Amino acid sequence: MARYTTRAAEERVRSRVRRPARAAAAVTAVAAGLVLVLGAPAPAASGHGGGGDTPRVTRAALDPALVAGRGATVDFAEQEAENASTDGTVIGPDRTAYTLPSEASGRAAVRLEPGRYVEFTLPRAADALTVRYSIPDAPEGGGITAPLDVSVDGRHRATMTLTSRYSWLYNQYPFSNDPRGDLLHPDWWITECGCVPAATTPAPAIDKPFRPSHFYDEQRLLLGRRYTAGDTVRLTMPRNSTAAWTVIDLLDTQLVGAPHVERHAVNVLAFGADPTGRRDAGDAFDRAVTHARKRHLEVYLPPGTYQVNRHIVVDDVTIVGAGSWYTIVKGHQVTLDTPASDGSVHTGVGFYGKDAADGGSHDVHLSGFAVEGDVRERVDTDQVNAIGGALGDSTIDGLYLHHTKVGMWFDGPMAGLRVTRTVIADQIADGVNFHTGVTGSSVSDTFVRNTGDDGLAMWSEKSADARNVFAHNTVQSPVLANGIALYGGTDNTVTGNLVADPVREGSAIQVGSRFGAEPFGGHLRITDNTTVRSGPFELNWKIGLGALWFYALERDIDADIEVTGDHFLDNTYNAVMLVSDFPVKDKYAIRGVRFKDIRVDGTGTSVLSARSAGSASFENVDARNVGAVGIDNCGSFNFPASGSEFAVNDLGGNDGGGTTGPWLASWELPNTITCDDRPPVVPPPAPAPW
Known part of the structure; x- marks a missing residue:
């Protein structure tokens, strides 16, 4: 558990610099030859990625029926490249940080070599499009430009000039544009080597570029005329491109008017x-x-x-x-x-x-x-x-x-x-941050993609954010940190949102007493949200998180908190995690969280991972495709004979389970110790109608 101690030290440093989490951009990346560092392509696709002439419209790479009524109402149609017709190569799916697929929507994309294409069929009339893509960095950082040919039904032709000037970051927080740079903080915890360098212990050699990330960018194009459903949009990497490869993640099309x-x-x-x-x-x-x-x-x-x-x-x-x-x-x-x-x-x-x-x-x-x-x-x-x-x-x-x-x-x-x-889109830090005493305010029907920190955040530093609402927003692919983050605050609500594909050091939704935030007070309502492909691997702790992550680092979390009507889909590890940092495990607790009317469809490990003292109640929580024991209950790691320091209250109607039986079994209640830091991960099947 020493890793918790060093993580806490880094947290204190990051807390001091987060006040400006008014972050700024970073660009840089990798030359063509570094693609293997990012993960070799998946086996070559055949002439089709699966799209055919029938367009497959998705929302956060899901069947829209699975997220009806949730997320932002947008005026564009999303189509994933891996579902389209292509003679390129499908890369992914892969949820491993620092790889191109991990930052792609749906964790997969299409890689084009010069002369290759990906082709989409319009699902409805459109006169504008947005391409989400990645191209290599310059060998010494700073980005390159490269062309992408666009044609509609072989007639309308245009050339977009793609750039990697606003993508590709490296190294340690707050990151570098230099792919060849040495460690920014040689005394910080380095997760990749599991050590804390000191003056007497030289920093270990690291592969360069170190921690490449923030690979994607997007670009918009007005087509100049209206095209109809059934017309085809082909994106082709020119044979004389200045880039060694182009990765296409998705295409958004819309009728702008x-x-x-x-x-x-x-x-x-x-x-x-x-x-x-x-x-x-x-x-x-x-x-x-x-x-x-x-x-x-x-x-x-x-x-x-x-x-x-x-x-x-x-x-x-x-x-x-x-x-x-x-x-x-x-x-x-x-x-x-x-x-x-x-x-x-x-x-x-x-x-x-x-x-x-x-x-x-x-x-x-x-x-x-x-x-x-x-x-x-x-x-x-x-x-x-x-x-x-x-x-x-x-x-x-x-x-x-x-x-x-x-x-x-x-x-x-x-x-x-x-x-x-x-x-x-394509921010170097947060999408939106309500910081210090923002009250009676809201964000709704807003679409956030590819942030370098929290997508939407309420940060109650010095003064509580209160009576705010994040409602019916979509947050996709935050590269670092969380989709939606709540750091303290009073009487706030997060409802009807869709959060997908967080990559590292965060999850879909976090409730955290950290970064010097004021305590949680009054009530907190987390209702009717859907998360997908969350609950990622935490690189510092080397364990899996929950799609919903409660984190008691600096205070107790004991407000009136209800989690109701939420859907946690295709969780890489856990659906829910409640954790206190190891150095304060006997000081802070998470108490009285109420879960009701929840659906969990697929977990690599557990429905609930409890790594804190405290308690929670569960009512009408249905789960299926659960990969490990339903409740991984470690409490605060004292392992007393009386059972875990975390108690689970079964209020009835909790059904379903997975490979080890019912997710909430009588033998687990109220506080059986079932602690397993790293159980085998069983990748869940794709989400399906309930």
């Missing part, structure tokens, strides 16, 4: 904004905002690309674009001559409310545009987020946020924010 026009508003073009993106439009935006506030009018951003290389400070103003496909606010990352008072060493494009200490901003309404950043490294003190500051009594709707550090990072106290119908 015409741009939105706002006639009775202050048009930024009238104040000198350049819609070609050649000249900086920041000052023109400021003038338009000032004029609009005086006249009590909205600000309109017509179709175009606007270069903005700093924060646009907003207060008591509405800014409306022509739609996120048509209005793009794009900026360069700028190095500051001297660090800002908040520690930032860079600035970049973003819309920011005033600091809470200065009263914050109110009545801000942002809708219908994209923010494209240029963040290529993670600098935790940098304020290079797409949306930031304090925005009370405000709304954010229909944005597309891409290549910034965090999509939205809010520093409270603030109240009354509503985030809706927004897409957040």
Whole structure:
């Protein structure tokens, strides 16, 4: 158990730097020859990946019927490359960290060599598409560009220029763009070697690049005309490509329609904004905002690309674009001559409310545009987020946020924010973070993919986040940390979300007393969510997590917590884990969590892994395809003769099980010690209708 001790030390370090978990981007990666480091391709696919002429639409790589009513309502159709027609090679499925398949949606993708293609059949009318892909890094980091040919029914032809400048990270937190770099923290715990280097113990030799990750990026393309269901979209890697390979993960297609026009508003073009993106439009935006506030009018951003290389400070103003496909606010990352008072060493494009200490901003309404950043490294003190500051009594709707550090990072106290119908992709850190005293606010119908830290988070540092709701969002493929994370807080709700494919050092949903958070108080409701392909392997502890992970590191977790109506599908290890860190195992407990009306379809190991003192009750929890003993009960590892320090209360209706019999058997109750750190893993079958 020494590994718990060293993990705690690293946690304290990371807690100090997480305050800026306003993360920044990191780019870099691997040359063509390093693909074998990432995992050799699976056996070559035949002429078909399984798609044929019948399009197979998925949600988080699942049959949509399995997640009906859960996750974000989006206006695009998702199709996985491994289900499409291809003469390429299917890679995966694989859930091993630091591999290309592990970060792919559904844990599989298609690798193309020069001249190879993958072809999708449109399930419905579309005039726009998004490709999620990976190409190699430059040998010394920094990324490359490479072409991808796009054709629709062999007629419409376009060439996308793919890039790896915003992907490929290496090394230890907060990561590096240098694939050949030495350890960033030679005194930190190194999971791969199981040792703690010290001054008298030189750091072990490590293979380079060390811990490559964050492989994928996405790019959008307007097709210029409407195509109908049944038309085919072929993505081909040109024979003369500058890349050694191209991996296609998925294709999203949608019907965007015409741009939105706002006639009775202050048009930024009238104040000198350049819609070609050649000249900086920041000052023109400021003038338009000032004029609009005086006249009590909205600000309109017509179709175009606007270069903005700093924060646009907003207060008591509405800014409306022509739609996120048509209005793009794009900026360069700028190095500051001297660090800002908040520690930032860079600035970049973003819309920011005033600091809470200065009263914050109110009545801000942002809708219908994209923010494209240029963040290529993670600098935790940098304020290079797409949306930031304090925005009370405000709304954010229909944005597309891409290549910034965090999509939205809010520093409270603030109240009354509503985030809706927004897409957040390819962030270096979090998707959305409610930080410090954010209250009465919500995120709903928002789609988050490929974050470098938590997808959606409430972090009650210094002051409790309270009465907030994360409802009906989709979070896919967080590379590091969790899909949804709750660090302390009071009377918060997580409901109706779909969370898929967390990769490492986190899970689908985490309830954690960590990072200096205030305690959990009042009630916490985790209801009607679906997780899939979660419960990953924890590289630090070398054990499997739960798709739902309770973690008592700095305090007890003993609020009024109910987990009801949730579905945990295709869990790599456990469906639920409750754990306290080993150095505090006799100090902190997790008590009184209530589970009701739960479905567990497939676990590599157990339904419940209890590694803490405390208790939980279970009612109408149905499980099937359980790979090991239903309850892995270690308690707090004192193993007293009286049984585990963790008690399970059976309230009835708990049915089903797996290879070892009923998941909740009478002999396990209330606190039989069934502790097995590393039971054999039985990969579950694919989820199916209940």
